[in-house]
Amino acid sequence: MKNVLVVGAGYAGSVVAREMADAGRRVFVVDRRHHIAGNAYDEHDAHGVLVHRYGPHIFHTNAARIFEYLSRFTDWRPYEHRVRGIVNGRAYPFPxxxxxxxxxxxxxxxxxxxAGFLEQAREPRDxxxxSEDVVLNSVGRDLYxxxxxxxxxxxxxLDPSELKAGVAARIPVRTNTDDRYFTDTFQAMPLHGYTRMFEAMLAHPNITVELGVHFEDVRGDFKRDxxxxxxxxxxxxxxxxxRLPYRSLRFEHEHLPGVHRYQETGTVNYPNDHDYTRITEFKHLTGQQHRGxxxxxxxxxxxxxxxxxxxxEENEALFKRYEELAKAERDVTFVGRLAQYRYYNMDQVVGAALAAARRLLY
Ligand code: FAD
Ligand code: UDP
Incomplete structure (x- = not known):
């Protein structure tokens, strides 16, 4: 295999592209968006504050191998994310x-x-x-x-009873006073942002990137192995x-001039009020100094x-039917959160991409 076409310049595409390029392949990357980094894309807004265009991205992993891999392309700023949940107008530690x-x-x-309180409160489910089962089983109805x-x-x-357990199981329940959102061994933000990290990953003489290109428009054109x-x-x-259902979001970005600090933690969740789920203030994440x-x-x-x-269940059954078609496409590898239809965090996508590259190369 000499020539590879990569569709998508997010984690999945960029990691595979880099691995193939390092192994001597010629790699052509296209993305329909006009930037690299996929949903992890960050940029300075009109006021000079580094923001994440597609919502807050906090890097965390227990896998030293994945952290070391990305460390080839960026230095890091240690950062432990904290979240508060607003209930009846008051902010509480969450999880x-x-x-x-x-x-x-x-x-x-x-x-x-x-521990005794929760044992009393919980509604055992078996x-x-x-996701309803998960939460009722661990904390009971009032906290649910x-x-x-x-x-x-x-x-x-959807109601929590309509979602698989894994969704709510992302959120732990603690009897200690640890108020970090994640407890992974490695928790950090790329020192100069995600986009700069992706630039370094894709900066390779064997990689060509073309942005604003839809795969559908070029799928017949490219000579590739x-x-x-x-x-x-x-x-x-x-x-x-x-169609496979994918949930979407609308992001409302706002700059507050002259406000040094808007909220106590990086993210504040609003479970019961407003049409939005949460507000994130980026300076907490990035450590940037700015007047606003x-x-x-x-x-x-x-x-x-x-x-x-x-x-x-029903979506995963539909995905399985597509996956059968995917297996029959011998010259195509499907990888990433959208292609594998998995609720992957960034580190898991890096892991999946490294595994995919290894399968192709060895
Ligand atoms: P993507 O980043 O979606 O990249 C796919 C790329 O393919 C896109 O750039 C898209 O434009 C391109 N593409 C798609 N179709 C075509 C086509 N037909 N032609 C050309 N290009 C195409 N993970 C964490 O670990 N920590 C977090 O804090 C975190 N927060 C998140 C917050 C939000 C709001 C969201 C939505 C996700 C969050 N994630 C987080 C998950 C993280 O964004 C993903 O795991 C990761 O970015 C997925 O990478 P990917 O390459 O699989 O997909
Ligand atoms: N969740 C909730 N209340 C919260 C935060 C999360 O009910 O205050 C549930 C909700 O179903 C959410 C899931 O837990 O979709 C996973 O939350 P997480 O913060 O991991 O979601 P993400 O960061 O991926 O959007």
Missing amino acids: INRDTLNQLYDLDLDEEGA PVRT EKFFLNYTRKQWG HTIYTGPIDAYFGYRFG TSIVREYPQAEGDPYYPVPR
Whole structure:
């Protein structure tokens, strides 16, 4: 295999492109957007604040191998993300921890007391199949209704009982007072931003990048030995079996001149109020010094760019039918959050892309 076409310049496409280029292949990367980095794209807004155009991206992983791989292309700024959830107008640590319980119910529980409280509150479920099961089984109905039910309805347009367990299982419940959103070994932001990291990854004499190019417009034109496809899998096959649902978002960016700090933590979640799910203030994430600040509100919606696969049995069954078609395409590799229809974090996409490249090369 000498010539490779990569569709998509996000994590999946860029990592495979770099691996193939390092192995001596000629790689042509196209992306329909006018920038690289996929959904991790960041840029300076009109006021000079570094913002994430497609919502807040915080890098975290337990895999030293993946952190080291990306460290070839960037230095890092250590950053541990913290989130508050607003319930009845007050901000509580989220994920739920001992402080959340003590503040919410005006208690003074120690670790054991918090464990006992949750044991009393929980509604045991067996089996645990849905996101409703996960939350009721661990914290019970009151905390479910205060922090999870309405956020999930807003985010997905579905009740937690209609989503697989894995969605809510992303969120831990703690009896200690750790208020970090993630507890991974490696938690950091690329020192000069994600886009700069992607620029370094794609800066290779064997890689050519062309932006603003739709695969559909060029799919017959390119002479190639292999294609790496990282877009939505149903689109690749012309929606032959019908559309796979992907949840979308509208991002409302705002700059607040002269406001040094807008909120206490990087992100504040609004489970029960407003049409948006959360507000993120970027300076927390990036550590940037600036006289003003920039924030983003996320409004979930059905239509628009595909951002989230929707983890439900019926969607996964439809995905499997597309996956069968994909397996028969011997000269195409499908990789990434949209092509594999998996609710992947960034590090998991890097892992999947490295595995895909290895399979092609060895
Ligand atoms: P993408 O980044 O979607 O890249 C696919 C690329 O393919 C896109 O640039 C697209 O334009 C291009 N493309 C698609 N179809 C075509 C076509 N037909 N022709 C040409 N180009 C095409 N992960 C974390 O680890 N931490 C976080 O904090 C985090 N926060 C997130 C917040 C939000 C709001 C979202 C939506 C995701 C978040 N993620 C986070 C997940 C992360 O964005 C993804 O795991 C990762 O970016 C997926 O990379 P990818 O290459 O698979 O897909
Ligand atoms: N969730 C919730 N309340 C919150 C935060 C999250 O109910 O305050 C649920 C919701 O269903 C969400 C899921 O947990 O979709 C996963 O949240 P996470 O923050 O991991 O989502 P992402 O950052 O991927 O949007």
